[in-house]
Amino acid sequence: MTSQVRIAIIGGGIVGLTTAYYLKQSGFDNITLFDDGTGQATKAAAGIISPWLSKRRNKRWYTLAKLGAQLYSEIVATAHLSSGAYRQNGTIVTRHDSEKLAALYELALQRLADTPTMQAVEQLKPSEIETYIPGVKTPAAGILVTGGAQIDGTIFLQELTAFLGLKIIHEKVNLTATGQIDGYPVFDKIVLATGAWLAEAIAPLGLTTSVRPQKGQLISYQTPALSINTPVLMPEGEYDYLPIVNGVIVGASHEDDQGFDLTVDNTIINNLRASAGKINPQLANVAPTSVRVGTRAYTPDFAPFFGQLPDFKHIYAASGLGSSGLTTGPAIAKLLAALIIDSKIELSAYTKPITEYIN
Incomplete structure (x- = not known):
């Protein structure tokens, strides 16, 4: 029983x-x-659920990640979770090099063939990315995976x-x-x-x-209201940029030498702020409204x-x-x-x- x-x-x-x-x-x-x-x-996390463009060679990891992304729709529907907890708003990944972007697009198409959760993939020009995500300025083109999702932990x-x-x-x-x-x-x-x-x-x-522990920090900003359908941006060379109901989250850091320390590190916060300003110039001289700190677990x-x-x-x-x-x-x-x-x-x-x- x-x-x-x-x-x-x-x-x-x-x-x-x-x-x-x-x-x-x-x-x-x-x-x-x-x-x-x-x-x-x-x-502490504001997670991106979009594993399909990863080039990690660990097949076990990808099998797990693919299954995990697939399972959310059932959990959300059964438990009646809100769009504040989880929403399938799409993910945009950028690349500065056109050949790398073309290779990533080819990978996306290959994986789309047997992964309905991805929904669709589309190549975007910089101007189209800026239309999708108000305030963002990017010199790089990208790929949109419409089935990408976002979770507020x-x-x-x-x-x-x-x-x-x-x-x-x-x-x-x-x-x-x-x-x-x-x-x-x-x-x-x-x-x-x-x-x-x-x-x-x-x-x-x-x-x-x-x-072993790994420290992670991220910052939040208040901005003009964004649509719940605004995609997440994963810009090459910068921290991730995640829209929330009344702002954005930028992060997160990966600090391997801090153990279980949960204090806010101003050096890291300044790095996050600099990245936020590059992605959205309107945030360049704006102070974050909050900071989150958490500890991830890693294996060798x-x-x-x-x-x-x-x-x-x-x-x-x-x-x-x-x-x-x-x-x-x-x-x-x-x-x-x-x-x-x-x-x-x-x-x-x-x-x-x-x-x-x-x-």
């Missing part, structure tokens, strides 16, 4: 919450989620949490040496969706991991991983999602939920064995 299976999920970001979603869809309703929210990458989590009606305990918890949560009754299944904090989470089990091979801990069969873990976590997160969650239901499912098309990352 699924209702009698007690499940704990540690971590309330994109993986933790969507794992709860898929478990609930499968009839599991005795789920407790633990989340202290510290430095969470999802809450904070709003997405709030709305999905409300839909699920989960029991959430807002505190930091620790595992015992036997793989239970210290101070709580025994759980039948435990999911570790702790991101960059995985090493700390599994230390009581006598395990270590190669996961820049690949996400997930699965069942070999010596603790009731514990499942996922980490290493990096800057594409909002894209791969739902796919990882769906597969984790499937693994909890049937431990024999095959994951090799999506991830290396978990023992490659946890020792």
